[in-house]
Amino acid sequence: MALDWTSSERGAVLKEFRPRRTIPADWIPAQAGDLLKDVDTPALILDLDKFEDNLSRAMAVVAGSNLRVRPHAKTHKCGEIARRQIEAGAVGVCCQKLGEAEAMLAAKVNDVLITNEIVGESKMRRLARVALAYNPARLGVCLDNIDIARQLAAICASEQAELDVYIEVDVGQNRCGLSDPQAVAELAAFLHGATVFHFRGLHAYSGLAQHRRGVPERRAAAQAAAQRAAAARDAILAQGMPCEIITGGGTGTLAYDARSGVYTEVQPGSYVFMDVDYSKNERDVEAPLFDVSLFVLATVMSLQQDRATLDAGLKAFSTDMGPAHPAFEGWRVRNVSDEHTVLMRTSDATPIKIGDKALLVPSHCDPTVNLHEWIIATRKGRVEAVWPIDARGKIY
Amino acid sequence: MALDWTSSERGAVLKEFRPRRTIPADWIPAQAGDLLKDVDTPALILDLDKFEDNLSRAMAVVAGSNLRVRPHAKTHKCGEIARRQIEAGAVGVCCQKLGEAEAMLAAKVNDVLITNEIVGESKMRRLARVALAYNPARLGVCLDNIDIARQLAAICASEQAELDVYIEVDVGQNRCGLSDPQAVAELAAFLHGATVFHFRGLHAYSGLAQHRRGVPERRAAAQAAAQRAAAARDAILAQGMPCEIITGGGTGTLAYDARSGVYTEVQPGSYVFMDVDYSKNERDVEAPLFDVSLFVLATVMSLQQDRATLDAGLKAFSTDMGPAHPAFEGWRVRNVSDEHTVLMRTSDATPIKIGDKALLVPSHCDPTVNLHEWIIATRKGRVEAVWPIDARGKIY
Numbered sequence: 001m002a003l004d005w006t007s008s009e010r011g012a013v014l015k016e017f018r019p020r021r022t023i024p025a026d027w028i029p030a031q032a033g034d035l036l037k038d039v040d041t042p043a044l045i046l047d048l049d050k051f052e053d054n055l056s057r058a059m060a061v062v063a064g065s066n067l068r069v070r071p072h073a074k075t076h077k078c079g080e081i082a083r084r085q086i087e088a089g090a091v092g093v094c095c096q097k098l099g100e101a102e103a104m105l106a107a108k109v110n111d112v113l114i115t116n117e118i119v120g121e122s123k124m125r126r127l128a129r130v131a132l133a134y135n136p137a138r139l140g141v142c143l144d145n146i147d148i149a150r151q152l153a154a155i156c157a158s159e160q161a162e163l164d165v166y167i168e169v170d171v172g173q174n175r176c177g178l179s180d181p182q183a184v185a186e187l188a189a190f191l192h193g194a195t196v197f198h199f200r201g202l203h204a205y206s207g208l209a210q211h212r213r214g215v216p217e218r219r220a221a222a223q224a225a226a227q228r229a230a231a232a233r234d235a236i237l238a239q240g241m242p243c244e245i246i247t248g249g250g251t252g253t254l255a256y257d258a259r260s261g262v263y264t265e266v267q268p269g270s271y272v273f274m275d276v277d278y279s280k281n282e283r284d285v286e287a288p289l290f291d292v293s294l295f296v297l298a299t300v301m302s303l304q305q306d307r308a309t310l311d312a313g314l315k316a317f318s319t320d321m322g323p324a325h326p327a328f329e330g331w332r333v334r335n336v337s338d339e340h341t342v343l344m345r346t347s348d349a350t351p352i353k354i355g356d357k358a359l360l361v362p363s364h365c366d367p368t369v370n371l372h373e374w375i376i377a378t379r380k381g382r383v384e385a386v387w388p389i390d391a392r393g394k395i396y
Numbered sequence: 397m398a399l400d401w402t403s404s405e406r407g408a409v410l411k412e413f414r415p416r417r418t419i420p421a422d423w424i425p426a427q428a429g430d431l432l433k434d435v436d437t438p439a440l441i442l443d444l445d446k447f448e449d450n451l452s453r454a455m456a457v458v459a460g461s462n463l464r465v466r467p468h469a470k471t472h473k474c475g476e477i478a479r480r481q482i483e484a485g486a487v488g489v490c491c492q493k494l495g496e497a498e499a500m501l502a503a504k505v506n507d508v509l510i511t512n513e514i515v516g517e518s519k520m521r522r523l524a525r526v527a528l529a530y531n532p533a534r535l536g537v538c539l540d541n542i543d544i545a546r547q548l549a550a551i552c553a554s555e556q557a558e559l560d561v562y563i564e565v566d567v568g569q570n571r572c573g574l575s576d577p578q579a580v581a582e583l584a585a586f587l588h589g590a591t592v593f594h595f596r597g598l599h600a601y602s603g604l605a606q607h608r609r610g611v612p613e614r615r616a617a618a619q620a621a622a623q624r625a626a627a628a629r630d631a632i633l634a635q636g637m638p639c640e641i642i643t644g645g646g647t648g649t650l651a652y653d654a655r656s657g658v659y660t661e662v663q664p665g666s667y668v669f670m671d672v673d674y675s676k677n678e679r680d681v682e683a684p685l686f687d688v689s690l691f692v693l694a695t696v697m698s699l700q701q702d703r704a705t706l707d708a709g710l711k712a713f714s715t716d717m718g719p720a721h722p723a724f725e726g727w728r729v730r731n732v733s734d735e736h737t738v739l740m741r742t743s744d745a746t747p748i749k750i751g752d753k754a755l756l757v758p759s760h761c762d763p764t765v766n767l768h769e770w771i772i773a774t775r776k777g778r779v780e781a782v783w784p785i786d787a788r789g790k791i792y
Contacts, residue, residue, distance in 0.1 A: 027495055027522075027792055040518050042791055074734065096735045099423055116735065119697040119707065119751055122436050126423075144698055145750055175731075175738055176698035176705050207733065301515040302540055302572035309572050311515065315766050315791045320715045320732075335571070336716075337603065338470065338762050339492045339512065339791070342571055354541055355515050366734050370711050370767070373789060393769060393789065395438055395711045395735070396423055 030376050034383040037357050041299045042312035044372040044389075045359065048379045050293035051272060055088045057288040058271050061258050062089075070094050070113060070247060072269030075366050077391035078375055079107025081272060092138065094247075094267050098127055099394030101139065105130065107390050110137035113247065115203050115267065117142055117168065117176055123396070124152050128159035140164030142203045144177050146187055149194070156196035165197045166247065169232045171225035172206040179228070181235035188236045188243070201245030202236075204229035205267065210252030211277065215284045222249070222256035230262045251278065255287035273365040277321040295359045296324055296368065297376075298341065303354045306345040310358055313339045317360065318367035324360035370395075426772050430779040433753050437695040438708035440768040440785075441755065444775045446689035447668060451484045453684040454667050457654050458485075466490050466509060466643060468665030471762045473787035474771055475503025477668060488534065490643075490663050494523055495790030497535065501526065503786050506533035509643065511599050511663065513538055513564065513572055519792070520548050524555035536560030538599045540573050542583055545590070552592035561593045562643065565628045567621035568602040575624070577631035584632045584639070597641030598632075600625035601663065606648030607673065611680045618645070618652035626658045647674065651683035669761040673717040691755045692720055692764065693772075694737065699750045702741040706754055709735045713756065714763035720756035766791075 029043040036045065062069055071085045073093040082093045082104055092111025095101040101112045118127050118141055131139045143149045143165055156163055167187050170177035178184050184202070191199040209221035229246050236243040247265035249257030254271070257263045270278055273294035283289070298312035314336050317324040323333040323341070330349030335342040341360070345352075352358070362368040369375075373392060377385040425439040432441065458465055467481045469489040478489045478500055488507025491497040497508045514523050514537055527535045539545045539561055552559055563583050566573035574580050580598070587595040605617035625642050632639040643661040645653030650667070653659045666674055669690035679685070694708035710732050713720040719729040719737070726745030731738040737756070741748075748754070758764040765771075766788055773781040 027790075029792065038518075040516065040792065117697045120436065120695050122434075144700075148750060170700070174703065175733070175736055177700075179700070299516050301513045304540075304566070304573075304575070307570070311512075312791070314714070314716050315763055318710070320710050337571070340571055354544060367711055371789065371791065393767065394423075395708070395767065396425065396436060 028374060028386060030383045030386055032383055032385055036297070036378050036381045036383065039297055039357070039376055039383065041297050041357065042316035043297045043376050044369065044374065045295040045297050046375050046377045047293045047295070048377050048384060050291045054272050054274070054290045054293060055085060057290060058254065058268055059089045061254055061288055062266070065258070067258055067263070068265040070265050070267055071272070072096075072115070072250075072267050073100060073104055073391070075269035075369065076272060077103065077369055077389050077394070078387050079104060079109065079390045080387040081375075082107060082109045085272070091265070094269070095391075097394055097396060098123060098130065099396045100391040102130055103391035103394055105134045105137055105139070110134075112138065113140040113164070113166070115142055115205065117144055117148065118152070119148055121155070124155045125159065128156045128161035128163070131156075131163050132159060132161040135162070138164060140166055140200060142166050142168040142176075143187065143191065144168045146190055149187065149190055153194045153196050162196050162198065164200050165191050166200050166203040166245070167191070167232070169202050169204045169229055171204045171228040171248070172221060173208055178232075181231045184232040185235040185239050188241055189239060192241050199241075201243045201247065201264075202229055202232055204232070204246060204248035205250065206248070207250065210250040211281065212252070213280060213282055215282050218252060218281065218284075219256050222253035223260070226257065226260035226262040233262070251290065252281055255284065270365055273369075275321070275365040276325050276361050276363040292361055294362060294365050294368070295327060296362055298358050298360060300352055300354050300356045300358060303352065307334075308343045308345070308352050310341040310343065311339070312360070313337050313341055315339060316371055317362045318364050318371070320367060321363040324362050327359040327361050424770060424782060426779045426782055428779055428781055432693070432774050432777045432779065435693055435753070435772055435779065437693050437753065438712035439693045439772050440765065440770065441691040441693050442771050442773045443689045443691070444773050444780055446687050450668050450670070450686045450689060451481065453686060454650065454664055455485045457650055457684055458662070461654070463654055463659065464661040466661050466663055467668070468492075468511070468646075468663050469496060469500055469787070471665035471765065472668060473499065473765055473785050473790070474783055475500060475505065475786045476783040478503060478505045481668070487661070490665070491787075493790060493792060494519060494526065495792045496787040498526055499787035499790055501530045501533055501535070506530075508534065509536040509560070509562070511538060511601065513540055513544065514548070515544055517551075520551045521555065524552045524557035524559070527552075527559050528555060528557040531558070534560060536562055536596060538562050538564040538572075539583065539587065540564045542586055545583065545586055549590045549592050558592050558594065560596050561587050562596050562599045562641070563587070563628070565598050565600045565625055567600045567624040567644070568617060569604055574628075577627045580628040581631040581635050584637055585635060588637050595637075597639045597643065597660070598625055598628055600628070600642060600644035601646065602644070603646065606646040607677065608648070609676060609678055611678050614648060614677065614680075615652050618649035618656070622653065622656035622658040629658070647686065648677055651680065666761055669765075671717070671761040671764075672721050672757050672759040688757055690758060690761050690764070691723060692758060694754050694756060696748055696750050696752045696754060699748065703730075704739045704741070704748050706737040706739065707735070708756070709733050709737055711735060712767055713758045714760050714767065716763060717759035720758050723755040723757050
């Protein structure tokens with residue numbers, strides 16, 4: 001292999017250039033049996049004890065009732081976690097995107113609801129093909145527009161595919177969904193009559209209600225959402241059509257949704273991990289206690305006087321809800337940039353030296369998980385398993 | 397394949413479950429020849445005319461001088477773009493992470509500088525192995541601590557690997573790097589004497605200077621950074637050691653860095669794409685004009701009165717510098733959530749209907765690119781190529 005360094009000072013691309021020794025193509029930050037302190041960074045760390053507590057506390061809310069739990073997989077994007085949620089009693093999962101749904105179906109989760117509208121010829125055709133490919137697995141999707149419903153029905157007919165369909169009702173999120181009960185009933189009539197569709201009911205989610213800080217405000221927002229969902233349901237029933245499922249709610253309002261008498265299915269997502277933002281909600285002693293189970297592990301890569309720089313920044317945890325917080329005392333975040341977090345010492349509570357590992361609590365779990373390839377599942381400071389984040393980056 | 401739906405209402409995991417028809421495993425939003433309006437969404441769109449203008453305007457800054465350009469690949473993470481930068485005259489690329497450097501080397505870029513410290517036994521060993529595997533490609537790394545330098549030298553010796561090394565100088569970023577010229581000279585003496593290292597010079601980057609809004613402030617911050625770099629260099633020269641390269645600077649200060657008389661190499665990154673945040677800098681008529689070439693394409697998935705919801709949210713563009721901005725008149729961003737952006741109509745300038753495609757300008761290009769798998773390279777409304785983002789998610 002001839003190589004002329006002089007001439008390559010400008011224009012440094014080699015044509016016949018192969019690594020002499022193989023480097024593993026996939027970087028995996030840990031393997032089962034490793035100590036937490038030996039995990040390479042940045043890495044997403046799951047505390048299995050806390051995670052399992054969160055799973056069982058969510059199921060305890062519905063114990064003895066007919067209420068179904070369909071956790072939202074947009075949070076974790078991980079087939080292994082979906083399977084554990086189902087083993088704990090969930091009926092299946094929610095997804096927000098077709099790409100997520102495909103990843104969950106491929107991970108052998110056989111009941112998936114896309115809690116979102118799918119628009120655009122190519123994506124609708126792919127939706128139909130996915131439904132057909134994984135039949136008899138159950139695949140559902142939301143609609144809020146009759147023209148789109150007609151287009152999807154035509155595509156499903158041409159692909160010989162069938163779909164579960166739900167109407168999205170705007171119950172306070174002010175985003176997608178119909179707010180007028182009569183418009184809901186009209187769309188229901190079309191869906192009910194389309195042979196390619198199985199009309200299941202309503203999707204009624206108020207994300208804004210989840211993060212109301214005070215208990216009374218959060219409870220009131222959940223009640224208002226349930227009342228709007230009930231009004232839409234009643235408009236359908238008044239036309240003599242069935243409306244079997246009312247699905248919605250989230251981690252912040254789970255206890256209220258469960259007791260509403262309206263929802264037949266709840267969709268908590270963040271409860272498995274929790275985060276700094278959810279920790280700001282006032283605690284309701286009547287609601288289940290979920291604890292933070294998800295962390296980002298970073299390494300101290302530079303130390304100058306009272307300033308420690310970590311090797312994880314906003315490409316390793318999302319900052320839309322603020323920076324990640326140190327899971328230890330004596331240091332505060334001064335600055336987050338793309339690949340760095342700068343900590344300043346506030347006390348001597350936690351001595352730090354260069355090369356040390358530091359655990360951070362993400363401020364918002366869902367978009368943080370989307371930045372990683374692996375979840376490192378740990379118990380009492382040791383790695384128990386490494387799970388791929390199957391739907392990581394599947395934003396389509 | 398026996399399937400009991402009744403018993404699977406709770407516990408919906410199938411063991412013997414295979415898709416009946418194959419769905420393409422990789423979702424690729426477009427192919428060459430497609431019209432922009434037919435690209436599936438969310439997708440990252442590059443305007444090639446503007447991108448090529450940006451490439452040549454950066455090179456024009458150094459025309460007729462000995463100044464080298466080493467663009468930062470943390471921005472684009474794309475081998476194809478790195479190769480085009482080098483064809484335009486760059487000497488190689490910068491990376492921020494070892495995983496990025498591996499992706500660039502694998503993409504046949506044979507001169508890569510990691511403008512960052514690599515700390516931790518496993519990652520340092522991988523660094524040494526990568527250097528050996530791709531030898532004679534040039535791989536450099538930064539250091540700011542003599543203990544870490546000793547550890548890396550021992551690892552390189554045990555792996556029979558050699559590395560280019562640079563000292564990071566803190567020239568105003570207050571993050572990594574040494575600020576005391578005497579400490580720089582002491583570290584240089586060690587690096588100069590280590591047989592596994594080739595001591596090349598100083599890495600001196602002030603990210604904060606790039607985003608000073610006013611021209612006088614930005615110019616002054618760049619000058620201050622160059623002066624600090626010069627002081628560190630002079631401390632090394634005073635010990636009789638060479639200090640060949642002073643590398644640093646960025647898109648916002650490129651013209652000032654080039655004229656500083658201190659830098660021998662500049663590292664602009666964002667100039668290829670630009671973004672909303674850089675657009676807020678006051679324009680200096682003496683500096684090169686870079687224009688926005690990067691967009692996120694989204695689909696209008698729901699339309700209710702004056703409210704249009706797009707199918708791209710903060711998993712499709714970063715919001716650390718604020719929301720993405722519509723690239724069209726008459727609509728403003730009301731809210732961004734994980735998978736949605738809600739636009740409100742402010743005038744009749746741009747009529748929107750459900751299913752329409754909408755172009756958004758990211759607020760911060762680097763972390764936005766990191767969320768995508770593909771760059772859709774377009775020219776005059778038509779797809780010319782689809783480039784993989786080779787180092788996407790390589791945050792380690």
